[in-house]
Amino acid sequence: MSVIVKQSGLYATIQDEGRSEGMPQGIPISGAMDLHLYRFANQVLENKENSACIEFYQQGLKLEFDSPIFICVAVLGGVILLNDKKIETKSIIKINSGDQLTIKQLTEGNWGYISVKDGFESSTFLGSKSFYKALTQYQLQKNDKIDYKTFDGESGGDCPKLNIDYYKNLFLDVFKGPEFHKLSQTLQYQLLNAEFSLSTSLNRMAYEIQERLENKLEEIVTGPVLPGTIQYTPEGKMLVLMRDAQVTGGYPRILQLSEKAINLISQMKVKSKFKFNLIEINSEKI
Known part of the structure; x- marks a missing residue:
């Protein structure tokens, strides 16, 4: 049937x-x-x-x-x-x-x-x-x-x-990405304290963040990425990789969304506002 x-x-x-x-x-x-x-x-x-x-x-x-x-x-x-x-x-x-x-x-x-x-x-x-x-x-x-x-x-x-x-939380839990430490202290502060919004570019591969941050980082050697990885392009764009994203990429990976945060941002409409909430991992407990 x-x-x-x-x-x-x-x-x-x-x-x-x-x-x-x-x-x-x-x-x-x-x-x-x-x-x-x-x-x-x-x-x-x-x-x-x-x-x-x-x-x-x-x-x-x-x-x-x-x-x-x-x-x-x-x-x-x-x-x-x-x-x-x-x-x-x-x-x-x-x-x-x-x-x-x-x-x-x-x-x-x-x-x-x-x-x-x-x-x-x-x-x-x-x-x-x-x-x-x-x-x-x-x-x-x-x-x-x-x-x-x-x-x-x-x-x-x-x-x-x-x-x-579950969907009313506008703070998205994130972890530091592999290249987060390469950002200046000023950029790290902006990233974790500013309010951001979604652009009109939303699809199953990636959601683009409207605001841009000045990028002086070099592209990295191609490395693994996952759904929820936030890539930082040379133009200062931030791309949130979604479920159909590629498995490798050459842009700096500055943040990684939690599984819940991926669910939350997937349902956010264009111009929705949100902030990042950094989850610190205590390596001594791992």
Whole structure:
């Protein structure tokens, strides 16, 4: 049984926790942009860890289900329609044959997730179903079909609640990057005390910070990077690497976001304000 893509919307893909197995071959980790919300979508339906979901950006996705199933639409806030009627999100939703689900608009956050009971069934590469254009298709297209197992039983127990306060923290926890010590004392102070905002350049590879800091550092020998690495370009731009980022880079790595901070910044809209909160690692306790 399957769901048919009637309208593809923006950046709609299949995602799970990502594929760390591909890093030695230079393959990005990928995976859900907001792992916290993705995991919640699966938790609602009591799915196994790493079950594949549909991830979507902002609006425009429209799906038609050809057989009964329970689903969850996890968003921070938005207008979601089932057969043209608004429905509650972050809950268990019973789907019947022929039902159409429309992502009309996200009013809060950037990314949302659609889970189905037992997860979507699609091809696996290096232990992951996550889309990445060099390995699989780049995003869902009109008339694509995504398989799932028909489920017409009971919906299960009580539905968990999403802690929205998780997303209200505008302080992003960071660790010092490998090249942080090369920054002047003045730049280090600015980096850890100034308020920053997001530019209009936001995608699954990187989010760009609007403000620039004067950069007098030389580029480094290519080194490893991860989702959450903040690169510092010769022009003074700061790039926050996201889930589809490359695994190596030649720009200084000045900060590294925590896993929670990656989730938080992924849901921040253009011009959102935030500050960095440095987490010091005591090497004596390691």
